[in-house]
Amino acid sequence: MPELVPPLPSSATLVAQNIAKSFASGRLTTPVLSNLSVSIDAGELTLISGPSGCGKSTLLSILSGLQTPDAGHVMALSESLQTMDSHRREAFRLHHTGFVFQGFNLFPALTAREQVRLPLQYLDLSSQEIDRRTDESLEEVGIAHRHHLRPAELSGGEKQRVAIARALAKLPALLFADEPTSALDAASGQVIIDLLHRIARAHGTTVLCVSHDPRLISHADRVLTMEDGRILNDSRQLTPHRPQDRRASC
Amino acid sequence: MVSLARKTLIHEWRRFLPATLAVGFSTLLQLLQAALVLGIFGGAAVYINDSSADIWIGYPGTQAIDLGRAIDGDVASLLDMNHEVTRVEPFYLLDGDWRGGHGTGGVSVYISGISTQPGGMMFARVLTPVLRAKLTYPESVIVDPADLTKLGVKVGGTAAINGHLVRVVATAPGLRALGGVDILASLQTARLLDSSAGEAGGPTYLVARLRHPANAGRVVADLNGHTGFGRYHAWTAPQFARRSVLFWLFNTGAGAGVLFLAVVVFAVGAIITSQALVAAVAASVNEYATLNALGVGRRQLRWVVLEQAFWVGACGVILASVLAGLLIWLAQSENVPVAVSVPVLSACLVLVMVLVGISGLMAMRTLRRADPATLLR
Numbered sequence: 001m002p003e004l005v006p007p008l009p010s011s012a013t014l015v016a017q018n019i020a021k022s023f024a025s026g027r028l029t030t031p032v033l034s035n036l037s038v039s040i041d042a043g044e045l046t047l048i049s050g051p052s053g054c055g056k057s058t059l060l061s062i063l064s065g066l067q068t069p070d071a072g073h074v075m076a077l078s079e080s081l082q083t084m085d086s087h088r089r090e091a092f093r094l095h096h097t098g099f100v101f102q103g104f105n106l107f108p109a110l111t112a113r114e115q116v117r118l119p120l121q122y123l124d125l126s127s128q129e130i131d132r133r134t135d136e137s138l139e140e141v142g143i144a145h146r147h148h149l150r151p152a153e154l155s156g157g158e159k160q161r162v163a164i165a166r167a168l169a170k171l172p173a174l175l176f177a178d179e180p181t182s183a184l185d186a187a188s189g190q191v192i193i194d195l196l197h198r199i200a201r202a203h204g205t206t207v208l209c210v211s212h213d214p215r216l217i218s219h220a221d222r223v224l225t226m227e228d229g230r231i232l233n234d235s236r237q238l239t240p241h242r243p244q245d246r247r248a249s250c
Numbered sequence: 251m252v253s254l255a256r257k258t259l260i261h262e263w264r265r266f267l268p269a270t271l272a273v274g275f276s277t278l279l280q281l282l283q284a285a286l287v288l289g290i291f292g293g294a295a296v297y298i299n300d301s302s303a304d305i306w307i308g309y310p311g312t313q314a315i316d317l318g319r320a321i322d323g324d325v326a327s328l329l330d331m332n333h334e335v336t337r338v339e340p341f342y343l344l345d346g347d348w349r350g351g352h353g354t355g356g357v358s359v360y361i362s363g364i365s366t367q368p369g370g371m372m373f374a375r376v377l378t379p380v381l382r383a384k385l386t387y388p389e390s391v392i393v394d395p396a397d398l399t400k401l402g403v404k405v406g407g408t409a410a411i412n413g414h415l416v417r418v419v420a421t422a423p424g425l426r427a428l429g430g431v432d433i434l435a436s437l438q439t440a441r442l443l444d445s446s447a448g449e450a451g452g453p454t455y456l457v458a459r460l461r462h463p464a465n466a467g468r469v470v471a472d473l474n475g476h477t478g479f480g481r482y483h484a485w486t487a488p489q490f491a492r493r494s495v496l497f498w499l500f501n502t503g504a505g506a507g508v509l510f511l512a513v514v515v516f517a518v519g520a521i522i523t524s525q526a527l528v529a530a531v532a533a534s535v536n537e538y539a540t541l542n543a544l545g546v547g548r549r550q551l552r553w554v555v556l557e558q559a560f561w562v563g564a565c566g567v568i569l570a571s572v573l574a575g576l577l578i579w580l581a582q583s584e585n586v587p588v589a590v591s592v593p594v595l596s597a598c599l600v601l602v603m604v605l606v607g608i609s610g611l612m613a614m615r616t617l618r619r620a621d622p623a624t625l626l627r
């Protein structure tokens with residue numbers, strides 16, 4: 001039974017302390033993040049919003065271990081990302097992290113079902129378990145009936161749902177999404193953000209989503225507003241726009 | 251199991267078609283080249299391959315069969331003492347100047363003086379017992395039917411070799427060697443025709459048959475370990491055949507040409523294949539980066555590229571093998587000298603797969619661009 005009340009902010013699964021990041025272009029170094037601390041909780045959808053170029057994506061990539069910060073620490077599921085070598089980080093991502101990107105990044109040659117199966121094959125799972133998880137996550141994103149189609153035959157919203165199913169099938173504790181709706185029309189974007197919200201509730205997943213789309217704010221449990229590499233505002237919504245969960249009984 | 255490599259190959263076959271064809275054609279060229287070279291230069295070993303001897307004994311350092319020098323006949327007694335040896339035959343290989351009729355002028359020929367005993371080893375695969383017996387008559391010779399016009403004689407006709415009269419008593423197909431005409435005669439006739447008779451007098455080679463041909467290597471080593479029986483060296487028949495073929499291959503410049511062509515063909519094949527693989531990886535670089543973000547290791551991603559290379563190679567090789575088989579069959583039926591040797595052809599195929607592997611390794615470098623951090627912008 002999915003929990004519908006947001007848990008108390010005691011279950012921080014993602015903690016960043018005093019992280020800093022700057023990029024050098026030529027002789028100029030531009031600081032993007034400076035002395036930023038934040039902790040993100042499980043079981044809710046946290047949205048990072050802010051103007052373009054303020055460092056949202058950079059923060060997401062540091063929190064997810066795709067980039068290393070110049071200073072500071074990131075603890076993900078109580079493990080320090082900085083002390084891992086790249087192999088360990090890959091293994092950590094394989095077991096614990098899902099990603100959804102703005103571009104759907106689906107292989108043109110694979111059907112929706114195969115896209116979802118592919119990463120599961122690298123986990124030590126029986127083929128029955130792979131089949132079960134594939135079917136369940138396709139079902140969960142509501143695309144089971146189109147499982148045999150290739151990306152060229154799917155709409156943008158459907159493609160993003162396949163990408164979510166691909167991330168979801170690994171049953172990750174952490175799910176990162178960078179502008180998951182910005183390539184989609186309003187209605188499809190709505191479906192996607194609802195889906196992410198529902199995943200956070202139903203699986204207790206830590207969902208961290210970056211978007212500059214103000215329409216998504218009402219769907220998030222917590223909104224972090226960024227500007228110039230700093231978090232200006234951290235607001236928690238106790239009654240966010242409920243995900244339209246067909247299966248949730250409320 | 252979803253094989254990303256195979257699915258992509260099938261779905262985007264147009265992208266991989268040039269690479270497959272490039273691999274196919276370089277394989278086909280290599281295979282045909284190998285078959286032709288084996289066919290043409292195999293002639294250098296015609297005496298060895300047409301005979302049933304297991305061991306050849308000749309002058310030390312003889313590089314090819316046609317370059318033999320007379321050896322001391324004493325070594326025959328060493329062979330007689332060896333329990334493995336069941337039969338020994340001398341073989342004379344001499345140069346001759348043939349004068350036929352009909353204004354053909356002089357033709358250089360090789361004269362083979364062979365045993366006419368029933369069951370003789372020399373040219374056992376070409377001569378029937380009846381033909382061999384015909385050589386017993388003094389001054390009788392046998393030639394390849396294809397050489398008759400060149401020699402200006404007919405069966406039953408006469409000609410002169412080194413000033414001695416000979417009579418063509420029969421023809422036997424399959425005697426043609428590299429760049430020369432081969433004439434078969436008995437040992438006695440050959441010695442009679444020898445223009446340098448008296449110089450050494452011994453046979454050019456001794457050939458021997460063994461009780462157990464599989465032991466040839468050991469017997470040869472044993473024979474070469476003795477001293478005091480004159481200057482000689484023993485080879486197994488395959489060793490000596492290979493020695494002759496290789497000598498011709500590399501001393502006529504043909505070998506260098508063959509190698510040069512092989513390198514060019516392989517280089518072109520490798521470049522086209524790696525380019526196709528690079529393009530395929532580059533087209534999906536974001537998808538590979540996404541897989542990496544989801545935790546699929548770089549090593550596994552490299553395997554996908556290598557698997558793709560393997561399938562491109564496999565398709566090309568199968569295509570080429572079928573075509574080569576057809577063309578070699580066609581060539582054989584048209585009397586073009588082609589020969590098939592399983593080790594050589596397999597070596598060609600292995601080489602092609604190595605080439606394909608190298609292309610795959612080159613294409614792997616494109617995966618470095620698959621950095622998941624670039625997906626977050």
Ligand SMILES: Nc1ncnc2c1ncn2[C@@H]1O[C@H](COP(=O)(O)OP(=O)(O)OP(=O)(O)O)[C@@H](O)[C@H]1O
Pocket residue numbers: 023024025032050051052053054055056057058059212626627
């Ligand atoms: N690899 C890089 N090299 C140099 N500069 C970079 C790099 N990545 C990001 N930046 C810079 O860092 C700043 C923040 O980038 P980031 O992608 O985090 O912004 P963002 O908040 O996600 O913006 P948007 O809403 O447009 O996606 C930008 O000014 C960008 O130019």
Ligand SMILES: [Mg+2]
Pocket residue numbers: 056057058179626627
């Ligand atoms: Mg961004």
